[in-house]
Amino acid sequence: MKSRLLRSVTAAALILASSLALAEDATIHVRDAWIREAPPNAKVLAAYFTIENHAPWADALTGVTSAGFGKIEIHRTEIKDGVARMLPQPELTLPSHETVKLEPNGLHLMLMEPKSAVRAGDRMTLQLTFKSAKPLSIEVDVRKAHDGAEHAHEHPHHH
């Protein structure tokens, strides 16, 4: 009788603990992730996604790794007077309850030293590390441009 009660309490504690862990994992949400297919001999590719921080505190994306690439950096394309330059970002600030978009001609992950040619239809795994949240593993599809992803965020335009 006593041991059954102990088992129940232990089970309840485990359920509570795991749901707390889930709640903690859920502070960061990543969606609409994609990698643009590049020419087979490309030395660098770009990944884009939308990242939401549901925590009541600011966080930051501090690093990205993948078995498929030698090195990954967070970059921002700055366009000034029609001249583009890439600015490496040591980290990407994720304000509390805000959404940050990585999109063409703006923020992107620069995927360097691909281990093999990356083709449309491939799925790559990226590990994201954060200042506060636990590391997050995401699956990212490789797509060609112009399958709708590139302009999906823009307003419809007239022809």
Place this chain on the structure above:
Amino acid sequence: MNLATTLAFVAIATVAIVYLASDRRDASSRSDAGAIAPAFQLVTGDHQPFTRANLEGRWTFLFFGYTHCPDVCPVTLAEMTRVYQLLRQHPDAPQSLQVVFVSVDPARDTPDLLREFVQYFDPAFVAVTGPLEQLGALTAPLGVRHRRLTEQGDDYPVEHGTDVLLLDPHGRLRKKFPLPHRAEEIVAGFIEIVRQPEKTT
């Protein structure tokens, strides 16, 4: 006038001269519509010479970048792929038309590597590069800026002008298409210029 005043005066005068000089350079690069590319000696991905003569007798879309560019350059190349597809079906589009991507990173972009990279987007696209001083002979008169940002290692970025330039069959600059590039807008802008009666300047 004491020494401090003199130094201050010299400093202000220097800043003013540098500012005016840079301002004038900017102004000349802005008012470059109608500019004709002068003599230059570049090379295509097929190891053929690419000179002023290659801009004669056909319309040219000319734009600049490098293959270690993951964001802006592939976006523009993909958009120009659509421009080229749309123009091939367009009843008013001239038959003689070339799309030329110029790498301003000759240290890393060999002609062979560049050809493979550019022709992934369309096999008809022309890949061009060459020594920096010859690239400058083409880019400076057209007001296109480019600069390697760091010298160390192989991981340097290159800043570069992002406009797509339209040159007429006389090699004259007719229009600059700035970011963001939209295929439909570039096609419409091109057709509008093609329909204009020939200017005799």
